[in-house]
Amino acid sequence: MKFFIDTANLEGIKEAQDLGILDGVTTNPSLMAKEGITGQQNILDHYLKICEISDGDVSAEVISTDFDGMVKEGEILAALHPNIVVKIPMVKDGIKALKYFSDKGIKTNCTLIFTAGQALLAAKAGATYVSPFIGRLDDIGYDGIELIAQIRVIFDNYLFETEILAASIRNTMHVIRCAEVGSDVMTGPLSSILGLLKHPLTESGLAQFLADHAKGN
Ligand code: G3P
Secondary structure (H helix, E strand, O other), X not given: OEEEEEXXXXXXXXXXXXXXXXXXXXXOHHHHHHOOOOOXXXXXHHHHHHHHHOOOEEEEEOOOOOHHHHHHHHHHHHHHOOOEEEEEEOOHHHHHHHHHHHHXXXXXXXXXXXXXXXXXXXXXXXXXEEEEEHHHHHHOOOOHHHHHHHHHHHHHXXXXXXXXXXXXXXXXXXXXXXXXXXXXXXEEOHHHHHHHHOOHHHHHHHHHHHHHHHXXX
8 A cells, every 4th residue: 555645744744755655745725724835836836845855646736626727727737747646626527627637648636535436437537546535534424444445346346547545544543444445545644654653562572672682781
């Protein structure tokens, strides 16, 4: 499973990249705003900074919701750097935009996926990635992981090349469950990745090894 980090925070991206296990970055307008990045030029410059840190795919989201606007914005974003993936919302014109970019060989990520039907539509339109939001589904009493499993079956039935990018990951257990049900990618905060390191027996075992080594020296 590929590991993406879901942030626009440059320090966090660098920390994950330095671990050597980072495969890409996802952002959205809320994450950009959280970092205080506003104005079109500043936003474009920030995407470039992210691309300079990460050597994997970097999802950059359009703001428009109409076909012409999404195409115009997406082309500007795609021209920024070869690793940019144009992130398109799951709306009717978004499907048309996914097909447009797919035909041009530009990578896309269809965001705000909450049903298997939405994922199927995006895959048929040639999306490179679909982003089911598992945490937001869990928030309202649905099972986000079950959605990933359902999409996995559908994509495998028809050999869709579209990758499942599990998004709205909130914790380490989400990461593990995504791997169990065969998500191609997960994108989460740095804490969800670093949480994978932890076990009290690892910590106490290491402390014991180091103490025993110190006794013999
Ligand atoms: O990748 C989508 C993600 O940013 C949404 O996460 O935690 O706002 O539901 P969250």
